Amino acid sequence: DTAVSQTPKYLVTQMGNDKSIKCEQNLGHDTMYWYKQDSKKFLKIMFSYNNKELIINETVPNRFSPKSPDKAHLNLHINSLELGDSAVYFCASSPGLEETQYFGPGTRLLVL
Amino acid sequence: AQSVTQLDSHVSVSEGTPVLLRCNYSSSYSPSLFWYVQHPNKGLQLLLKYTSAATLVKGINGFEAEFKKSETSFHLTKPSAHMSDAAEYFCVVRGFEGAQKLVFGQGTRLTINP
Numbered sequence: 024d025t026a027v028s029q030t031p032k033y034l035v036t037q038m039g040n041d042k043s044i045k046c047e048q049n050l051g052h053d054t055m056y057w058y059k060q061d062s063k064k065f066l067k068i069m070f071s072y073n074n075k076e077l078i079i080n081e082t083v084p085n086r087f088s089p090k091s092p093d094k095a096h097l098n099l100h101i102n103s104l105e106l107g108d109s110a111v112y113f114c115a116s117s118p119g120l121e122e123t124q125y126f127g128p129g130t131r132l133l134v135l
Numbered sequence: 136a137q138s139v140t141q142l143d144s145h146v147s148v149s150e151g152t153p154v155l156l157r158c159n160y161s162s163s164y165s166p167s168l169f170w171y172v173q174h175p176n177k178g179l180q181l182l183l184k185y186t187s188a189a190t191l192v193k194g195i196n197g198f199e200a201e202f203k204k205s206e207t208s209f210h211l212t213k214p215s216a217h218m219s220d221a222a223e224y225f226c227v228v229r230g231f232e233g234a235q236k237l238v239f240g241q242g243t244r245l246t247i248n249p
């Protein structure tokens with residue numbers, strides 16, 4: 024049983040399009056995160072939600088909008104996609120704010 | 136602010152020989168430290184974590200790491216490498232400031248030679 028799942032696994036799209044990536048966790052965790060991994064494998068946090076409330080927003084362009092309909096889901100919507108958005112996006116969750124984070128398998132986004 | 140430096144971008148060892156992946160951290164507070172592993176085209180898996188209990192931490196797959204405050208290091212070791220250990224390894228710090236925020240090192244790619 025997958026603990027943190029993401030869909031889609033791969034996403035290839037054109038510049039200017041709008042796309043969404045979905046994340047779901049079945050661990051009963053309160054906190055969820057989005058990370059971006061660039062072409063050099065560097066990982067950086069983008070957003071964090073705790074009990075559906077935004078608590079971290081790391082200077083990400085406002086073309087990126089996270090949405091948490093409930094504690095088990097944190098989706099990432101990206102408007103007007105740019106070439107530089109090509110990356111692997113990881114979702115993660117943790118029981119609470121200061122606890123160990125568990126990662127999903129990643130979504131590989133390629134913007135052409 | 137916290138930061139993490141992984142001293143080697145690439146480490147190559149022969150199967151059956153010891154593995155050492157080096158990590159130094161900087162933190163104004165007593166940090167929590169983690170090692171995560173990423174196999175090719177896979178997600179991140181937690182190997183082990185240090186959260187101010189025992190300084191020698193044992194993880195999965197025979198890996199362990201030792202927290203050395205005097206050296207600000209948290210090196211990852213394994214006595215005998217296996218082919219399945221080939222992957223990217225990330226040292227990660229979480230400090231008191233923004234305690235839910237993880238700061239990742241640059242990663243070390245481990246190659247295992249037959």
